[in-house]
Structures are given as structure tokens and as C-alpha cells.
Amino acid sequence: MSLNQQFITMLAMLISGLSMGIVFDGYRVVAHQLHFPKWTKPVLDVCYWMIAVCFIFRMLYITNQGEMRFYVFIGLFIGVWFYFLWFSFTTIRVVVILMKIIKQIVRFLIRSIEILILKPLLGLYKLVRVLLRFLLWFAMFIGRIVLQLLSPFWKLLVFLTRPIWRHFRMPAWVARSIQQVNVIWNRLFKREK
Known part of the structure; x- marks a missing residue:
């Protein structure tokens, strides 16, 4: 492996370390802002590390056909260390601001749907009723x-x-029906009086 290829691999691992730090801080802030239940955090951690490992091995395969060397781990460590030393605070602030903006947009959309769709439908329902x-x-x-x-x-x-x-004998059910109609009739007009 040439020195140039080793330098490219080292640079790729530095960038991978930086990327891992950015994604980790972003994931941490989002999980905190959205108040995920405690039982989901280990599951999300495992998902993060699986994605990070796949990403690193993909970068390693692209740069040096997947060869594991000592400088690969040094490059990753320096990239993560450099990120947490210089960029972690800024990334957290940017992600918090983005989350606030997204929450405001979601609130605005929900309020718009409520005002433009749900309230008119509710008003129409009340009017029809x-x-x-x-x-x-x-x-x-x-x-x-x-x-x-x-x-x-x-x-x-x-x-x-x-x-x-009086001269005809009517069936019992007809007599009962007439009697019921008379009872209903009398009740209706006794209320009126």
C-alpha cells in the first residue's frame, strides 16, 4: 500500500470520526428533546453503533479495500477527539435550534390544520345539527x-x-289499533289544552 493511499485512508478515518461525533450528538439531543422512553435508549444506542460500524467499514473498503491497520484506529480516535474538543458544543446548539424550529413548524402546521379544517368542519356539524x-x-x-x-x-x-x-264484529286487533289511535289522539290534544 502506497503512502498516498495510507494518507487518504487516515483522512477518511478522521472524517469518519468527525461524522460519528456529529451523528452521536445529534442523536443524543433529539432523543432528549423528544423525550424517548428509557427502554428505547439501549435499542437506539445499539442501532447507532451498528450504523457507525457499517459506515466505517464502508469507508475503509472504499479507501484501502478493507485492510485494518493501526493508523485506521488512530485516525478514528483523532477524528472523534478533535470533534468533541472543537465542534461538540456548536453541533449541540445547532441541533437544539433546529429542533426548536422543527417544533415551531409542526405546531404551526397543527394549528393551521385545526383552524382551517377541523374548526370549520366542527362548525358545519353544529350548524347541520x-x-x-x-x-x-x-x-x-x-x-x-x-x-x-x-x-x-x-x-x-x-x-x-x-x-x-256496531252491526259488524271487527277483529280484535283492529279494535285494539283504533283504541290505541284514540288514546294517542287524546294525549296529544290534552297536552295542548
């Missing part, structure tokens, strides 16, 4: 008026057909 209640009340009001107007005719019909019904 009020209209249906009014229409039901109006139909019952008109129905009572019609029943009151028909009351004399009903009484006249009962009076005129009474002699006919």
Missing part, C-alpha cells in the same frame, strides 16, 4: 296543527261510522 333540530321541531309543529285541523273530521267520522261498526 341545529338545522335538523329546527326542521324536526317545525315538522312536529306543522303536524300538530294538521292534527288539530283534522280533529273535527276525525270525530265526525267516528260518529258517522259508529252505527256501522
Whole structure:
């Protein structure tokens, strides 16, 4: 392996160490801001390290066909150390600011959906409910008026057909039905009075 290739591998490992630090701090801040449950943290740690190892071996394979040398570990260590020495604080602040911006955008979107979609739908539902209640009340009001107007005719019909019904024996269920209609009729008009 040439000196140039070793230098490129060392530089790639430095960049990989820096990248690992950035992703680690970003993941830590996001997990803290989103309040992940405690039981998810070990699972997320394992996922982070698996991704980091795959990334490092991919970089190693690209730069020197996957050969493991001592300077590879030195390059990774220096990259991570350099990151935590100089860039960790800045990365954490940037990620916190980005999380605040994302939270504000999400709040704005939720509020917009609530104002533009949910509240009009709720208002429309309430309006339809009020209209249906009014229409039901109006139909019952008109129905009572019609029943009151028909009351004399009903009484006249009962009076005129009474002699006919006396001579015929009507089935029991018809008699019960007429009796029930009379009971309902009397209840409706006794309430009105």
C-alpha cells in the first residue's frame, strides 16, 4: 500500500470520526428533546453503533479495500477527539435550534390544520345539527296543527261510522289499533289544552 493511499485512508478515518461525533450528538439531543422512553435508549444506542460500524467499514473498503491497520484506529480516535474538543458544543446548539424550529413548524402546521379544517368542519356539524333540530321541531309543529285541523273530521267520522261498526264484529286487533289511535289522539290534544 502506497503512502498516498495510507494518507487518504487516515483522512477518511478522521472524517469518519468527525461524522460519528456529529451523528452521536445529534442523536443524543433529539432523543432528549423528544423525550424517548428509557427502554428505547439501549435499542437506539445499539442501532447507532451498528450504523457507525457499517459506515466505517464502508469507508475503509472504499479507501484501502478493507485492510485494518493501526493508523485506521488512530485516525478514528483523532477524528472523534478533535470533534468533541472543537465542534461538540456548536453541533449541540445547532441541533437544539433546529429542533426548536422543527417544533415551531409542526405546531404551526397543527394549528393551521385545526383552524382551517377541523374548526370549520366542527362548525358545519353544529350548524347541520341545529338545522335538523329546527326542521324536526317545525315538522312536529306543522303536524300538530294538521292534527288539530283534522280533529273535527276525525270525530265526525267516528260518529258517522259508529252505527256501522256496531252491526259488524271487527277483529280484535283492529279494535285494539283504533283504541290505541284514540288514546294517542287524546294525549296529544290534552297536552295542548
